[in-house]
Amino acid sequence: MTTSQADTPLFIPPHAQPLTGDESFAYATWKFLRNPIEGFGPMAYGQPIVSVPSFGKKLHIITDPEGMNAVLSQDFKRFTKTAIDARILGPATKEGLLSVHGEQWKRQRKSVAPMFAKRHMSDLAPLITASMREFTDKLDTRPNIELNGAMAELTFDVLAKALLGDPQGLDKNRLKSATRNVLTSAGTLRPDDLLPLPKWVPRPISPKGASALRKLKKAADQLIAARKKEPQQNDLVSLLIHAEDTKTGRGLSPKEQRDNLIGFFIAGHETTALTLTWALYLVGMHAPTAARIREEVLSVCGEGDITYDDMERLPFTRAVIDETMRLYPPAPMLNRECHEETEILGRKIEVGDTFLLCNYVMHRTERLWDNPLAFDPDRFMRDPSLRAKGSAFMPFGAGPRICVGMAFALMEAVMALGTLVRDYDIEIPMGTFPRPLMTVTLRPEGGVPARLVRREL
Numbered sequence: 001m002t003t004s005q006a007d008t009p010l011f012i013p014p015h016a017q018p019l020t021g022d023e024s025f026a027y028a029t030w031k032f033l034r035n036p037i038e039g040f041g042p043m044a045y046g047q048p049i050v051s052v053p054s055f056g057k058k059l060h061i062i063t064d065p066e067g068m069n070a071v072l073s074q075d076f077k078r079f080t081k082t083a084i085d086a087r088i089l090g091p092a093t094k095e096g097l098l099s100v101h102g103e104q105w106k107r108q109r110k111s112v113a114p115m116f117a118k119r120h121m122s123d124l125a126p127l128i129t130a131s132m133r134e135f136t137d138k139l140d141t142r143p144n145i146e147l148n149g150a151m152a153e154l155t156f157d158v159l160a161k162a163l164l165g166d167p168q169g170l171d172k173n174r175l176k177s178a179t180r181n182v183l184t185s186a187g188t189l190r191p192d193d194l195l196p197l198p199k200w201v202p203r204p205i206s207p208k209g210a211s212a213l214r215k216l217k218k219a220a221d222q223l224i225a226a227r228k229k230e231p232q233q234n235d236l237v238s239l240l241i242h243a244e245d246t247k248t249g250r251g252l253s254p255k256e257q258r259d260n261l262i263g264f265f266i267a268g269h270e271t272t273a274l275t276l277t278w279a280l281y282l283v284g285m286h287a288p289t290a291a292r293i294r295e296e297v298l299s300v301c302g303e304g305d306i307t308y309d310d311m312e313r314l315p316f317t318r319a320v321i322d323e324t325m326r327l328y329p330p331a332p333m334l335n336r337e338c339h340e341e342t343e344i345l346g347r348k349i350e351v352g353d354t355f356l357l358c359n360y361v362m363h364r365t366e367r368l369w370d371n372p373l374a375f376d377p378d379r380f381m382r383d384p385s386l387r388a389k390g391s392a393f394m395p396f397g398a399g400p401r402i403c404v405g406m407a408f409a410l411m412e413a414v415m416a417l418g419t420l421v422r423d424y425d426i427e428i429p430m431g432t433f434p435r436p437l438m439t440v441t442l443r444p445e446g447g448v449p450a451r452l453v454r455r456e457l
């Protein structure tokens, strides 16, 4: 018999306490600079758009699907990413897809799109399974883990196998630690990043961050040089090397190739790792959800591997992934700057105005969601249109720049969560209640301790 979530009390997991609106401007700013998702109050939660003066221009905070879609889809050509993105991502991936705009972006996006096409996913699924096996072999000898670190290990390994072609001689551990060091030093949001400084103001990087960046660039260069000597293969490195614009015949420059590769190291594992970290935490804290995932996976796949064809037959496991990204969107806030005057949600937008597109708040406001603080995966089962294009659920962004790795990330997350929950008891120590902290991505502050004990099937 299927357990119904409706019969069991809903779990209210950790959330950023909104401001009350009575705080001083200085206190609210301090909260925002320390952890941006804690810097919003009744106005941002209660209204689709809040506009505040910012150094002679306006900063617009949007927490509404119509406004987000206007900026990211309908009007997308009038906007670019802001100096905040350029300052954080620029040193690592200035000429990569994450950072470029206009024709350069279009050309790069077209080059990498075949790697992420739906039809390619079934070829990649067995590589995810292979990484899962190696991961669970280690887990069986080392059941006490910190979830975020362990999930980053798993997703980095998946990235190397599935997208980089698991090259011989690649020192995966060195590459992984350089990427993690870049993410935790140079790639972590600091209070001064939120000041509206122009793009040309240099951003100081710690010696550790600078050294990690050098190592990462060297590793990417080596990977590309080695692959250039081999015949073309069906992976991302080959695609970047052999990309050719059908109209101009032009390929990607060496810097574009390297910056894209680094962009994929960064964007391709941390976000999925965080989705799995929060999902395992939520499932570990709510036994009825664990039981339902287990029952679903066992009924569809038995004790065997989860395959690409199984994806559609695991709607509850997918709903848990979606509900996790609603509560903890790995990219909790996007930003844009206006380059051509327009009107959004009835407001005049001028050149130089900036936008914070805050999906963390949009995913948790009572304006748009019933019982928004509760962990309730069944909301996506009751109403699948909650995840439709243009809806208030936007963990992957929207419009032409929507996450290029979305289908891959969803497949990986469902396969990993389904396998781990079917095969392991997820034990989270009592009283574990990690604060969601925005450091560009949304991490559980201090990590999440867990014990994963293999179940007798």
Ligand code: HEM
Pocket: 081, 097, 098, 099, 109, 163, 263, 264, 267, 268, 269, 271, 272, 275, 329, 330, 331, 334, 335, 395, 396, 397, 398, 400, 401, 402, 403, 404, 405, 406, 408, 409, 410
């Ligand atoms: C749960 C996992 C993921 C989440 C939540 C996520 C989220 C996002 C979001 C919100 C954006 C849009 C940023 C913006 O418009 O400013 C984005 C873009 C991007 N993502 Fe992901 N991502 C995930 C996984 C991945 C994976 C697995 C890859 C690659 C292997 C990837 C590669 C990229 C790239 C290259 C872009 C830039 C696309 C462009 O500008 O055209 N992401 N992602």
